[in-house]
Amino acid sequence: MSEVVRKYLRADMMPTIWCPGCGHGIIMGAVIRAIDQLGLDQNKTVIVSGIGCASRAPGYMDFDTLHTTHGRALAFATGIKLANPELTVIVLTGDGDAAAIGGNHLIHAARRNIDITTVCFNNSIYGMTSGQYSPMTPKGYSATTAPYGNIDRPFDLCELVKAAGATYVARSTAAHPRALTDLVAKAISHHGFSFVEAISGCPTYFGRKNKIGDAPAMINWMKEHSVPARAVEKLTPEQRAGKFPIGELYVSEEPEYVDEYVNVIIPRAKERAAKAE
Amino acid sequence: MTREVVTLSEQEQKAPLTIDDKWCKGCNICVSVCPKAVLAKGRKTPLIAKPDECIGCRICEWSCPDYAISVHKKEGGN
Amino acid sequence: MAERKVLLMQGNEACAEGAIAAGLRFFAGYPITPSTEIAEILSERLPQVGGKFIQMEDEIASMAAVVGASLTGTKAMTATSGPGFSLKQENLGFAALTEVPCVVVNVQRMGPSTGLPTSPAQGDLMQARWGTHGDHPIVVLSPGSVAETYTLIIKAFNISERLRVPVIFLMDEVIGHMREKVVIPDPATLAVVDRVRPTCPREQYLPYGAVDGDVPPMADFGSGYRWHVTGLLHGVNGYPIGPGKASEELIVRINRKIERRADELAMYEEVLMDDAEVAIVSFGSTARSAIYAARQLRVAGVKAGVIRIITVWPFPEKVIAKAAGRVRAFVVPEMNLGQLALEVERCAHGGAPVHKLSRVDGELITPTQIVDAVKGV
DSSP: OOHHHHHHBOGGGOSOSSOTTOTHHHHHHHHHHHHHHHTOOGGGEEEEEOSSSGGGGGGGBSSEEEEOSTTOHHHHHHHHHHHOTTSEEEEEEEHHIIIIITHHHHHHHHHHTOSEEEEEEEOSSBTTTTSBOOTTSOTTOOBTTBTTOOOSOOOOHHHHHHHHTOSEEEEEETTOHHHHHHHHHHHHHSSSOEEEEEEOOOIIIIIHHTTOOSHHHHHHHHHHHEEEHHHHTTSOHHHHTTOEEEEEEEEOOOOOHHHHIIIIIHHHHHHHHHHHO | OOOOOOOOOHHHHHSSEEEOTTTOOOOOHHHHHOTTOOEEOOSSSOEESOGGGOOOOOHHHHHOTTOOEEEOSOTTOO | OOOOEEEEEEHHHHHHHHHHHHTOOEEEEOOOTTTHHHHHHHHHHHHHTTOEEEEOSSHHHHHHHHHHHHHTTOOEEEEEOHHHHHHHHHHHHHHHHHTOOEEEEEEEEEOSTTOEEEEEOOTTHHHHHHSSSSSOOOEEEOOSSHHHHHHHHHHHHHHHHHHTOEEEEEEEHHHHHOEEEEEEOOGGGOOOOOOOOOOSOGGGOOTTOOOTTSOOOOOOTTSSOOOEEESSOBOTTSOBOOSSHHHHHHHHHHHHHHHTTHHHHOOEEEESOTTOSEEEEEEHHHHHHHHHHHHHHHHTTOOEEEEEESEEESOOHHHHHHHHTTOSEEEEEESSSSSHHHHHHHHHTTSSOEEEEEOOSSSOOOHHHHHHHHHTO
């Protein structure tokens, strides 16, 4: 078994509950390798998740880990980071967890530009509850609660988070584990709210219900439908149809939330208190 | 936390990679992503069908959702 | 010797300042009448003492942020009223199961729903016990004056830290908004309790290990223990488990943790109870009218006494059971349709009849109403 990953795994908890061929293990591996690449202090890194298949990831990772309530990971994470800014806080979440019930916390964490890295394992389905549609399920596809086809339009999660104020936005897939690792490493290093959408595959529900094929077929699908972000502008609308850009999508530098609190608010408060005495 | 000691047999040590049978779930992603078709579908765990073709790129190791693969072959080397 | 500090304080202000004296250094909240002053005051005061304040996007996020902060070893609190208290329930249950210390202030207003935002009520008493799903432990305290708000919130934090349990601080709009004299205790005399942290090596740490007293030590995130906190039922090592004995042991232990301490947690005040023939049982701002009424009744020759409930949950069963053997009736005035009365009935075991005096128009129960009710039994 991969030596690098072994160092950071709770081996007693393995094997993971994920189905054979689930893309989530690949993504979790990329996150672990990114942490290793950066040489983060294992004792000062906290992994937070909500509820869903993706949210089971922290249970397997040897750090301080927090598996919370559905959609609320970023709110818990905000408390951790603000209370102890020394900690590196990483949120692992799914498309349902982050974009449906968690949507409000997602946009506000982005708005605050708080130094938390969020990796969204997007398999376009609610896997844990056996295959209902999510806000990321493409229109027309089937799910257990969309037996006649999904009439909902999905979010462009990266655009949403960017518009909400995130200062690092990237996307990759389980078919690009090396690129994904590098993007996650960059996202963690970035000082501000970082968001990485990691396209994953659910062969058991999404794949089967929509006759996409087995796990290798879904990995191929991801390869064929992704386009490097830099190349997207050069494509014609016909070439671009049905494809999504991957890579670094947006990077900017803005004041970070905890910095502002510690460096602006606390000194002002102490000055006011001193004057009052 | 107990750690299992994995001892490789001599034959395994000569192989370019090892797949931990206990961790492998038989999804075959590794078989399909290998650029050199080194691996082939087995009953569950894939077989190392063409060990000499391995170039040590590690795409299989990075693509395994269950961290079952350990590539020994140095990238681009022997 | 420290100068005796005597201040005219608002109830909500006493709550905020008492919390700071108890060691509060993280507040996450959302504005909601009649609790907003607590947030406003802490937004100014917490950074003055190096603490952190954040106004989150909603009540659910506030509760979550409080739990997150507490896991780093920081004493954390939020404050709300009815509608917000309802929103917090899921994450409150999370804190109860994962045994994360925190304090949740509910300054009660008329409900249900939006209700009367600026009017007092006491309708959340049962919700404070049972608002979140499942068999969960909780401790609920209710002050009866501004001065008591200051000292009792410190006790709330101490209980929360000592027992790794969320503590709900049940105020009402009157206690929250009124102003009274508070003698600020000398900080050197204050007993402040911190949670017990593990000292064993990491490999031996069991964050949910059954120990004497049912309260496992709690490591701070970032202190090297690398432990797992989950809302799934978990074993002594913190990892998820399925149905079976270990699940039962967890549920039983976290509830027993509080039940076995019911006597030491039971705080109440007895006024004129020694020879009382009628016991008026009340809490919060209603108790003030009750005590005034009891004194008036005594002047009129009626042997009335007051049992003022301070620890609402675990309910002080024994004081009621004892009184049931001595009085000929209980009168329970409360600003709801009879929630405290249910507990009094239960604990009286038929020893004396229980008469309800409910007021649900958004106004305080007056001493005259209580006097008339007692005279009528």
